[in-house]
Amino acid sequence: MTSWYTEQQDGKPYCMPQCDVCGLRYDAYGLYDDKEQAAADAVNDGWQAWPDLYHTDWDCRCPQHWSVRCETCKRYVAQADRTGFNGWLFDRDNNDMRVGVCDQCLARMDTLPALELGAWPIFHPSHQRIDKWQALKILEEAAEVVDATKEAIRSVTVMDGRTLVNRAHLVDEIADLLQTVTNLCAAFGITAADLGIARTECTIKSLKRGMFDKEPRTRMHRKDEQ
Ligand SMILES: [Zn+2]
Ligand SMILES: [Zn+2]
Incomplete structure (x- = not known):
């Protein structure tokens, strides 16, 4: 035809x-x-x-007779009534509706183990600017997180088969980092709703890459781990 x-x-x-x-x-x-x-x-x-x-x-x-592929689990429906895709998510920029995220993958997103980061207070507007310094502050804090991580790695001891890590300093540095990220968001008017949408898109990307499945670790270490 x-x-x-x-x-x-x-x-x-x-x-x-x-x-x-x-x-x-x-x-x-x-x-x-x-x-x-x-x-x-x-x-x-x-x-x-x-x-x-x-x-x-x-x-x-x-x-x-729609034909649709799930971009995360690769499930392909060769032909089905469009009402069969009611629970699917389609990309806003991809209006031909041939590639989406299937209902099963979306349901799975709600069941993934998650870290609740809570609500972070925003610094007074007098401390925020739309400039590069606002962002460089994040680099500075991130570098401190890396140092604290190395320190935590040095503290690792194995006792009675359990791995113990002193991570108190690391936790403090991560909190500082999250505060600077919060401030950058505030400087640029980025809201929780904006982040919620971005988080969904980010999760879909990670689902596609298999990051929620047991697989060999990739793109992480530059040389073999010790
Ligand atoms: Zn037809
Ligand atoms: Zn799927």
């Missing part, structure tokens, strides 16, 4: 999106001389239409 129904009128080709599974035509507005416009209208009405590399042609699917 081809994705377009074409008709010649006065020697010019006019066309209509056509489901490449069942042949249903998208006839809400009749024939088009512009495929891009036709595809956009069909998508607005619950169709899928995805362009080739050069945006010269589109594959079309009616609302009963």
